Amino acid sequence: MNTNLFRARLDTAFLVPLLAGDWSCLYRADEPVDLEDLLHSVIDSDEEWGRVERLGAVYLYRQVVTAEVTLVQFEWGGPAVPARGTLYLVNVGLPKTFVVMRSRVGPNTVVAAYRGLESHAMRQRCVESLLAHGAEWYPEELFDELPAATINWRPDLIPKQALVDGYWAYAQRVLGETERELLEAYVDATYVEKPLPALTPKTE
Numbered sequence: 001m002n003t004n005l006f007r008a009r010l011d012t013a014f015l016v017p018l019l020a021g022d023w024s025c026l027y028r029a030d031e032p033v034d035l036e037d038l039l040h041s042v043i044d045s046d047e048e049w050g051r052v053e054r055l056g057a058v059y060l061y062r063q064v065v066t067a068e069v070t071l072v073q074f075e076w077g078g079p080a081v082p083a084r085g086t087l088y089l090v091n092v093g094l095p096k097t098f099v100v101m102r103s104r105v106g107p108n109t110v111v112a113a114y115r116g117l118e119s120h121a122m123r124q125r126c127v128e129s130l131l132a133h134g135a136e137w138y139p140e141e142l143f144d145e146l147p148a149a150t151i152n153w154r155p156d157l158i159p160k161q162a163l164v165d166g167y168w169a170y171a172q173r174v175l176g177e178t179e180r181e182l183l184e185a186y187v188d189a190t191y192v193e194k195p196l197p198a199l200t201p202k203t204e
Helices: 001-015 037-042 046-055 057-066 122-136 160-175 180-190
Strands: 016-021 024-028 069-077 083-091 096-102 108-115 150-151 191-193
Touching: 001 037, 016 122, 016 150, 024 122, 037 069, 037 108, 046 057, 057 160, 083 122, 096 122, 108 122, 122 160, 150 160, 160 180, 160 191, 180 191
Parallel strands: 150 191
Antiparallel strands: 016 024, 024 108, 069 083, 069 150, 083 096, 096 108
16 A cells, blocks of 8 residues: 555645634645545555455555544434434644544545644634535535534534534525524534543554
8 A cells, every 4th residue: 555645645635725824724625535535546456455355444544544533423313223424533644634524425535624733723613614614615515404413522622612603604504594593402402522532643
């Protein structure tokens, strides 16, 4: 596996700046970036393909990731079990931190990136803008309806207010909602915090 090529392709996919802040910048891609497809594109041997066939794309993922941080889980009602989507951060040894959505209907998609690994303000602005602006700013919507449940695994990184503000902008833009009080009541009824411990990044 050509890990340097993977990093180069991921980095160059996110060159379009959206927002700038103190020592940080938020980037989008021109089109959705399927993480599995990108990993598969840098396999350079039959032996590697054999490992992927046995172990799946997660084998490749573990070759490049230096840290992964789960942020927020979204759930929607279903006929049998709830559908879920999880927003998380990934570091791969680059100055940019990548935001990935484990979709309820599709593959893991890299949806945004921001420069500055410890940029607390830009991380919040990134998540809020993904909810608020969707396909206006990014290649696609994060999801197509408000979640039936929101589980915040890292409220120390993404405060509830950032999610409320993002949901409110989404409700106005997509659903035509005009009563913020209704949206806030909905979030209060469907939001829960289950803090996870902070993770220490591994070294390569």
